[in-house]
Amino acid sequence: MVVLLALHRITCLAPALVTCAYGAYRSTWANLGLLLAVAAWNLALFRVARQRGWFPAALVHLDVLLAGLVLMMVTANLTTDVTVPNWGNLVVQASGSLVGAALTRPWSVAAGVLALVLAQSAVIIGYSPGTGMPAPALVHAINGLVCFTLVAGFAVRYLRRIGRNLDRINAHRLAAEADAAADHARYVTRLAHHRALHDTVLTTLTLIARGVADPGRPEVRRRCARDAEVIRGLLGDGCDxxxxxxxxxxxxxxxxxxxxxxxxxxxxxxxxxxxxxxxxxxxxxxxxxxxxxxxxxxxxxxxxxxxxxxxxxxxxxxxxxxxxxxxxxxxxxxxxxxxxxxxxxxxxxxxxxxxxxxxxxxxxxxxxx
Structure with a gap:
């Protein structure tokens, strides 16, 4: 998901970097400087996410604030009255997808989206010519912002649910493997006991029963004594x-x-x-x-x-x-x-x-x- 969010940001900033010298800006150098600052911020943000495994909530809130400021500064630097679309709107949309993905509490997500919507509304209303509210432009901007927020939020929660299911399946599998290993260990122990009894006690008893060995002979009694030690070792779980x-x-x-x-x-x-x-x-x-x-x-x-x-x-x-x-x-x-x-x-x-x-x-x- 971090990779997908990074790709989204690249698609938002790449066109602006390519065309930064050809836009209708009051100061091309100011626009280029702002682009480089945004790129540096994103590099720092995703470096922290890579080190910690995810985005800290404090940096997400800071990203929302910076996205609103970038939108206002890019719009203020335009020489025309056309405020939508511009690359500041794309930065706001990227920030919205981060809010939907990285924040977990519903009220926190709602607060982040509301802050971005207010920034969009302030820019569109404040920099539009004439009087009245430019409804189409406002609806277009808010729709894109909310859409990216919902898609990112759904994707993260879906992947987390799938991850929990996989963890549950792996836990069951590991438990089954542990039970199988325990059964195998018990089987190996029983087999070792059977082998020891077969090779010692059972052989001695069989020979005595067949009359091949006389239990009264001293050497047979010594053999029986050794077999008794084998049994004691097995009862005490002793080693061979x-x-x-x-x-x-x-x-x-x-x-x-x-x-x-x-x-x-x-x-x-x-x-x-x-x-x-x-x-x-x-x-x-x-x-x-x-x-x-x-x-x-x-x-x-x-x-x-x-x-x-x-x-x-x-x-x-x-x-x-x-x-x-x-x-x-x-x-x-x-x-x-x-x-x-x-x-x-x-x-x-x-x-x-x-x-x-x-x-x-x-x-x-x-x-x-």
Whole structure:
């Protein structure tokens, strides 16, 4: 709206600047000086509007006063009796549009318009030849003034109403996004809890129920004690343990699985030390789930875990020589999807399972820098 008001003022002053030396003025230089003063005032007015975001009411009232004075001075400088139109009338119309746009109180708008109407009437009546009121000229001038005031006032109030509606829509959208983010955060928390329970407590209980693990053995009891600590951490909303390096994390996994009777041959001489913590945790959890599956399904007591760093690719491989299975015939359950595939995908990695009945299983976890 500031731009539109500025363009309106330019259209009012541009013709006067172009033709200032060709009008019927008593003093062309006085007219030119007045034009330059009006231009300087407008530059100052719109600079303030740009800095503050809108027009201060005090400057709008001052603009009304200056517009009336400019109209009288331009008319007094004319050599003819033709007072309408002249560029002073255009300045008054521009001031009227500013009054309608910038002032918010109805009485303030009415006072500004009334002051401009009185200035127009005084000029037309005072400088018209003969006696009586020149009705057509007066109606023409007042009509233009009121028209610009109403158009500017309507435009500003319409834009403000549209802006309030957009603000309301944006507020609803932001609230909906906040609710969605909260739902997603709750989902992520539940998923993390499900993963932790699946990879620890559920695996231990499943092995005990199947008779694979004897709850009376000291190592199984130690495993149960660790699982109890996991549950306490989840109830207390504690954080997952942070592992310094991939090697430390995987050796921890090997130690936990060995409590269930699985001997894991670990080899990781080329493990890179500067892997991000979230990648370390994803590899740890995925490897733990793969070894848990060896204990539950492979029917063997030995597995191999190898870590290699080849260029920019980190690869963790878990191999067993157990029963194997047909991957196409087995639906992907929670463990395979969430503990293996999703965990690696979330950190930009991949999980691939290769197996055949009777030929063992190979789980390959890869992450590229």
């Amino acid at each position: 343990p942070a592992f310094g390096t991939v090697g430390e994390a995987l050796r921890e996994v090997v130690g936990e699985v060995s409590l269930l009777g699985l001997r894991v041959r670990y080899q990781g001489t080329t493990v890179p030390p500067d892997v991000p913590p979230q990648v370390v945790e994803a590899l740890r959890a995925a490897a733990q789930e793969a070894l848990n599956n060896v204990v539950k399904h492979a029917g063997v007591d030995q597995a191999w875990l190898t870590v290699t760093g080849e260029g920019r690719v980190l690869r963790v491989t878990i191999v067993d020589r157990g029963r194997g299975f047909d991957p196409a015939a087995v639906p992907s359950g929670f463990g395979f999807r969430h503990s293996l595939v999703d965990r690696m995908t979330e950190v930009g990695g991949r999980a691939r399972v290769s197996s055949e009945p009777g030929a063992g299983t190979c789980v390959e976890l890869t992450w590229a820098r």
